[in-house]
Amino acid sequence: MSTITRPGPVPGGRAGTGLSLRASSPRWGEKAVVGWLLLCAAFSVLVTVGIVLSLVPPTVEFFRRVAPWDFFSTDFWAPTNAGNPGFGVLRLVVGTLNVTFWALLIAIPAGLGAAIYLSEYASSRSRRVLKPVLEVLEGVPTVAYGFFAMTFVTPLLREFWPTFLPRKLGEPPGIFSAASAGLVMGVMIIPTVASISQDAMSAVPSGLRQAAYGLGSTRMQVATRVVVPAALSGIVASFVLGISRAIGETMIVLLAAGASANLTFWPNDSVLTMTTFIARTSTGDIGHGTTTYYTIFAVGALLFVMTFVMNMISIALVRRFRETYE
Numbered sequence: 001m002s003t004i005t006r007p008g009p010v011p012g013g014r015a016g017t018g019l020s021l022r023a024s025s026p027r028w029g030e031k032a033v034v035g036w037l038l039l040c041a042a043f044s045v046l047v048t049v050g051i052v053l054s055l056v057p058p059t060v061e062f063f064r065r066v067a068p069w070d071f072f073s074t075d076f077w078a079p080t081n082a083g084n085p086g087f088g089v090l091r092l093v094v095g096t097l098n099v100t101f102w103a104l105l106i107a108i109p110a111g112l113g114a115a116i117y118l119s120e121y122a123s124s125r126s127r128r129v130l131k132p133v134l135e136v137l138e139g140v141p142t143v144a145y146g147f148f149a150m151t152f153v154t155p156l157l158r159e160f161w162p163t164f165l166p167r168k169l170g171e172p173p174g175i176f177s178a179a180s181a182g183l184v185m186g187v188m189i190i191p192t193v194a195s196i197s198q199d200a201m202s203a204v205p206s207g208l209r210q211a212a213y214g215l216g217s218t219r220m221q222v223a224t225r226v227v228v229p230a231a232l233s234g235i236v237a238s239f240v241l242g243i244s245r246a247i248g249e250t251m252i253v254l255l256a257a258g259a260s261a262n263l264t265f266w267p268n269d270s271v272l273t274m275t276t277f278i279a280r281t282s283t284g285d286i287g288h289g290t291t292t293y294y295t296i297f298a299v300g301a302l303l304f305v306m307t308f309v310m311n312m313i314s315i316a317l318v319r320r321f322r323e324t325y326e
Helices: 030-067 067-071 088-120 124-139 140-162 178-202 206-214 219-230 231-249 251-256 274-281 289-323
Strands: none
Touching: 030 067, 030 124, 030 289, 088 124, 088 231, 124 178, 124 206, 124 219, 124 274, 140 178, 178 231, 206 219, 206 251, 219 231, 231 274, 251 274, 251 289
């Protein structure tokens, strides 16, 4: 009569199974790769901490000289006026939101449409050609976009502006305008929205598509009612990333939007954005230790907080709408 002998427990293995996931010999190469990845992650965290630490002391010094109420609630902006200075950042925030709004008005529908086409309609050969061409736009230097806005888009807007529109909206823009900067910035953001959204749509299991087709759905219904909702977390992340990039963009608004701190949401007005103020003022013409000098850091800190909040919202939305497939 034969006897079956069960193996005894192995150190490091699962209790009762006798199996071990521990390597029989140390894998030094794998440990070195894990250590390198840990260093990379720690470096990115340290850079973020360094940025915060470089902004906090000058910002605190600014608020020792200027009341937070005057900074956040007033709209009188004249930080370089020695006789009657004003530090109400509201005009810069409105100018930034003005340009960002017109940029997103172009980038979100165009980027999402391009992503749906690449994911659901384009053949694999067309996708291999069109996607790299689209992503080339992302690599164009922003200063080139700024000159494009100033020398091509602005004259075009002045020539073909819809003057039949009522009141202020019917006035052609001047040399500098929020519309010119916003339109070109929207073109710059299209690849970001399109590429990330298309990657999210491609990750949707094909079984969902096949099930919808099996129920008699058209391609448009599959794209808009199955794929887009299933990839919503990635699509939202691409939108928020595009918004963060539009808020932080400098060169396009520096060249095309002007430097007039107008409190307006009209697209045909010149505006002064937060990044434009920082870039124009940080030229070495202002004295170190003056209130104007510390204003740069206060505006930069506010810009950092705005983009940080946008990223927190993005993470919350991604976790809220994330779909997990097994």
